Amino acid sequence: MTxxxxxxxxxxxxxxxxxxxxxQEALPSVLQEIxxxxxxxxxxxxxxxxxxxxxxxxxxxxxPVLDLPVNLGVGGAMRAGFKYxxxxxxxxxxxxxxDGQHDPRNVETLLQAMASANVxxxxxxxxxxxxxxESRGPRRWAMRGLSFVLSRLVGTRLTDTTSGFKLSGPRxxxxxxxNYPAEYLGDTVESLVIAHRAGLSIRQVGVEMRPxxxxxxxxxxxxxxxxxxxxxxxxxIALTRPATPLAPEVTR
Amino acid sequence: MSGYPFAVALCVVTVGFIVYLLRTRxxxxxxxxxxxxxxxxxxxxxxxxxxxFGLARAVGVETxxxxxxxxxxxxxxxxxxxxxxxxxxLEEETRTIAEEVALLGRRIEVDEQFLRGDIxxxxxxxxxxxxxxxxx
Numbered sequence: 001m002t003x004x005x006x007x008x009x010x011x012x013x014x015x016x017x018x019x020x021x022x023x024q025e026a027l028p029s030v031l032q033e034i035x036x037x038x039x040x041x042x043x044x045x046x047x048x049x050x051x052x053x054x055x056x057x058x059x060x061x062x063x064p065v066l067d068l069p070v071n072l073g074v075g076g077a078m079r080a081g082f083k084y085x086x087x088x089x090x091x092x093x094x095x096x097x098x099d100g101q102h103d104p105r106n107v108e109t110l111l112q113a114m115a116s117a118n119v120x121x122x123x124x125x126x127x128x129x130x131x132x133x134e135s136r137g138p139r140r141w142a143m144r145g146l147s148f149v150l151s152r153l154v155g156t157r158l159t160d161t162t163s164g165f166k167l168s169g170p171r172x173x174x175x176x177x178x179n180y181p182a183e184y185l186g187d188t189v190e191s192l193v194i195a196h197r198a199g200l201s202i203r204q205v206g207v208e209m210r211p212x213x214x215x216x217x218x219x220x221x222x223x224x225x226x227x228x229x230x231x232x233x234x235x236x237i238a239l240t241r242p243a244t245p246l247a248p249e250v251t252r
Numbered sequence: 253m254s255g256y257p258f259a260v261a262l263c264v265v266t267v268g269f270i271v272y273l274l275r276t277r278x279x280x281x282x283x284x285x286x287x288x289x290x291x292x293x294x295x296x297x298x299x300x301x302x303x304x305f306g307l308a309r310a311v312g313v314e315t316x317x318x319x320x321x322x323x324x325x326x327x328x329x330x331x332x333x334x335x336x337x338x339x340x341x342l343e344e345e346t347r348t349i350a351e352e353v354a355l356l357g358r359r360i361e362v363d364e365q366f367l368r369g370d371i372x373x374x375x376x377x378x379x380x381x382x383x384x385x386x387x388x
Contacts, residue, residue, distance in 0.1 A: 066354040068350050068351070068353075076351075083355060084355060
């Protein structure tokens with residue numbers, strides 16, 4: 001399979017990566033949905049050290065699976081996905097949650113936004129005020145603060161910086177395959193800082209989020225306060241780290 | 253009499269324990285070295301308490317014991333930070349290895365399917381030439 005020739009921002013061979021940790025319940029329906037909506041698109045499930053049948057249900061549907069021997073977290077699973085994309089000739093990666101929160105219908109929205117705006121990273125931002133994501137108190141302040149600081153830094157309006165629903169273009173895939181943090185909020189907040197520092201452009205596009213198929217995000221005040229502190233720390237560290245330039249493309 | 257012999261004895265026992273760990277390969281020389289240095293300092297102070305008193309006078313600490321505790325604290329802190337650094341490095345290495353294992357597993361799977369004739373060349377994602385290059 002030859003690597004397609006592409007412009008700097010125009011992906012021609014995108015790959016949907018689903019980081020999955022113990023998602024045997026929700027995963028099959030998400031995969032079926034993708035297949036129905038976009039029969040031609042490549043899909044990869046990164047099984048992040050699951051202890052259930054996550055890997056098995058994906059294989060049964062004929063979807064390629066990367067089985068991580070240990071749990072690395074979303075950032076770790078995604079970097080493995082980026083490496084896979086780079087080595088199998090995909091020039092774009094769409095991160096889609098395996099729990100059904102991200103609507104596969106919006107993948108097309110992200111791809112169109114990238115093509116028209118000619119940017120390296122497109123974030124699928126949850127509309128402000130969507131029921132399931134109405135958060136209050138410290139958590140809300142954290143989200144607001146992160147959005148404010150990152151918007152100023154990146155020079156474009158970002159309202160949902162902790163969204164995992166992202167499309168990374170050719171240059172972003174090359175960058176993230178070697179430099180994608182596994183720390184808390186690293187895969188969302190810090191990855192945006194890394195992309196910006198490497199000279200990549202970022203935009204957001206509005207998407208609808210669906211309630212997750214199982215489990216509920218915890219929202220106790222103490223947890224929210226901890227989230228605020230950790231978000232502040234993650235952002236502070238990310239901003240003070242030295243920039244890593246984008247490595248020159250390997251000529252094959 | 254005094255507690256100094258007790259302190260020295262304690263050090264000797266600890267040194268013996270670290271040597272035992274070294275012999276059974278449960279600790280690497282580079283980490284054992286740090287502890288030997290710490291223990292050597294304690295033995296010197298235990299054998300010649302005068303050294304501590306002299307040091308305390310030299311740096312202007314009223315109570316020699318406080319100098320001892322403060323410096324012990326700093327040394328242990330530095331050792332802990334160093335260990336945290338090592339753990340971070342190990343985690344990053346583990347992460348890279350886990351990724352490679354997963355990617356290799358996938359490659360083997362594709363090759364097996366190909367050999368069994370389940371798939372044809374080009375019908376699925378196959379590693380490209382870049383696969384042979386090592387990403388950091």
